[in-house]
Amino acid sequence: MSSKLSSDSVLYLASGVAIAAIIAATHFSIENKDKKNNIASLQTERSELIQKNNNLSAELAAASSSIAELSDKLQTTKEDLDDLADNFHDEKNKNDEFEDQIRGLADTLGDLDKLAKIDEELLSKYSKVYFLNENYTPSKVEKIPSKYILDGKDEQYFHTDASEYLEDMFKAAARDDIDLKVVSAYRSFYEQTDLKGQYTQVYGSGANAFSADQGYSEHQLGTTLDLTVDSVGGPYTIFKDTEAYNWLLKNAYKYGFILSYPEGNSFYVYEPWHWRFVGTNLARHINRNDESFYEMDQRDINEYLLELFD
Numbered sequence: 001m002s003s004k005l006s007s008d009s010v011l012y013l014a015s016g017v018a019i020a021a022i023i024a025a026t027h028f029s030i031e032n033k034d035k036k037n038n039i040a041s042l043q044t045e046r047s048e049l050i051q052k053n054n055n056l057s058a059e060l061a062a063a064s065s066s067i068a069e070l071s072d073k074l075q076t077t078k079e080d081l082d083d084l085a086d087n088f089h090d091e092k093n094k095n096d097e098f099e100d101q102i103r104g105l106a107d108t109l110g111d112l113d114k115l116a117k118i119d120e121e122l123l124s125k126y127s128k129v130y131f132l133n134e135n136y137t138p139s140k141v142e143k144i145p146s147k148y149i150l151d152g153k154d155e156q157y158f159h160t161d162a163s164e165y166l167e168d169m170f171k172a173a174a175r176d177d178i179d180l181k182v183v184s185a186y187r188s189f190y191e192q193t194d195l196k197g198q199y200t201q202v203y204g205s206g207a208n209a210f211s212a213d214q215g216y217s218e219h220q221l222g223t224t225l226d227l228t229v230d231s232v233g234g235p236y237t238i239f240k241d242t243e244a245y246n247w248l249l250k251n252a253y254k255y256g257f258i259l260s261y262p263e264g265n266s267f268y269v270y271e272p273w274h275w276r277f278v279g280t281n282l283a284r285h286i287n288r289n290d291e292s293f294y295e296m297d298q299r300d301i302n303e304y305l306l307e308l309f310d
């Protein structure tokens with residue numbers, strides 16, 4: 001009985017254990033299945049996250065690349081702008097230079113135009129080998145007021161452009177009680193030839209002392225005159241002893257007049273009465289440096305051509 005019971009008990013026990021085991025196993029299997037499901041779901045999520053992460057990384061990389069490209073473009077644009085600014089300044093400088101050049105050219109053209117209109121004979125040195133052509137005439141002459149002409153002399157004419165200076169000199173002399181008189185001013189080539197003929201007849205071979213071969217060209221210019229005072233009465237060397245002559249030595253240059261053949265000059269006989277208009281600037285230069293017109297270089301003289309009537 002005991003063994004049967006025992007055998008049954010064992011059977012029950014075994015069944016029980018088996019059931020328990022099945023239950024446990026079933027339970028475990030369910031639980032395990034849930035876990036597996038969870039893990040799968042997590043894995044899916046993880047994959048999705050990884051995928052998303054990869055996508056974001058790719059987007060980030062693309063964005064970075066775009067930014068880098070934009071940055072390059074920006075840099076290039078900035079350089080282009082700098083270049084443009086440089087070019088602009090270069091162009092502006094060129095333009096300024098060009099304007100300066102045009103202004104300079106206009107000045108030069110103005111000077112050239114002025115120079116072209118000025119008769120360069122008016123500052124030429126004359127000699128026995130270089131003298132004016134017989135057909136030369138001054139551009140314009142006008143009558144010297146008769147009150148300035150020595151009694152008994154004909155009407156006298158002077159270069160129109162220099163007449164104002166002559167008049168100013170006569171007025172200034174008069175204010176100092178110097179009564180200057182004109183013996184002779186503009187002479188044409190033919191008048192000069194006649195005059196020389198007369199002198200030759202009267203004074204014979206000494207005529208050159210009175211009527212200069214060299215001086216006649218200066219009279220033909222219209223800017224030269226022979227001066228005297230009533231007490232002397234003509235173009236004579238004693239004019240050098242007058243107050244009038246001293247006054248001229250001190251003042252004539254202020255009005256543009258110089259003595260063509262001063263005392264002691266090596267070019268021609270001393271002619272204290274013979275005065276030539278050379279413009280105030282050249283006359284001032286000659287006075288200041290105690291030079292004589294004929295001792296100057298022609299090229300240096302010509303520097304004053306432009307301002308002859310200024």
Ligand SMILES: [Zn+2]
Nearest residue numbers: 215225226274
């Ligand atoms: Zn003279």
